[in-house]
Amino acid sequence: MRINLQNRYNSRDITLIRDTEKVMVPCGIPYIYGTLRDTNKNVIPDAMLSDSNINLIIDHVTSINREAKTVTTESGEVYSYKKLIIATGSLPIIPIFIPIMISKTCYL
Numbered sequence: 460m461r462i463n464l465q466n467r468y469n470s471r472d473i474t475l476i477r478d479t480e481k482v483m484v485p486c487g488i489p490y491i492y493g494t495l496r497d498t499n500k501n502v503i504p505d506a507m508l509s510d511s512n513i514n515l516i517i518d519h520v521t522s523i524n525r526e527a528k529t530v531t532t533e534s535g536e537v538y539s540y541k542k543l544i545i546a547t548g549s550l551p552i553i554p555i556f557i558p559i560m561i562s563k564t565c566y567l
Contacts, residue, residue, distance in 0.1 A: 474514040474538060476530065 482503045508515050518532035523543070530538045 472514070473512075474516060474540075475508060476516045476518055476520055476532065476538070478517070478519040480517055 505515055516532070516536075516538075518534050518536065520530050521533050522531045523529075524531070528540050528543070530540065530543070532538070
């Protein structure tokens with residue numbers, strides 16, 4: 460999504476704030492244990508961001524002031540914005556309505 464935004468709005472300043480140093484390729488996670496054998500081989504390179512002139516900040520957002528259009532991070536930095544996109548990602552759910560037998564070969 461962030462690369463698409465930069466391609467579409469090239470004249471805009473885009474900043475991405477995330478709280479992790481590395482980001483894994485979500486669809487590649489099943490291959491880590493089978494073929495990649497190393498989580499470092501399943502990382503999205505930050506060069507994609509810098510090549511697209513996207514500012515990357517590693518920090519944790521602690522508050523959003525909608526009236527002032529600012530975001531404050533854990534380190535105390537305050538960033539202003541014109542438009543804000545909140546992309547929280549997702550977490551898998553364990554369906555409680557399906558009986559599952561958990562064993563050493565079943566990871567949930």
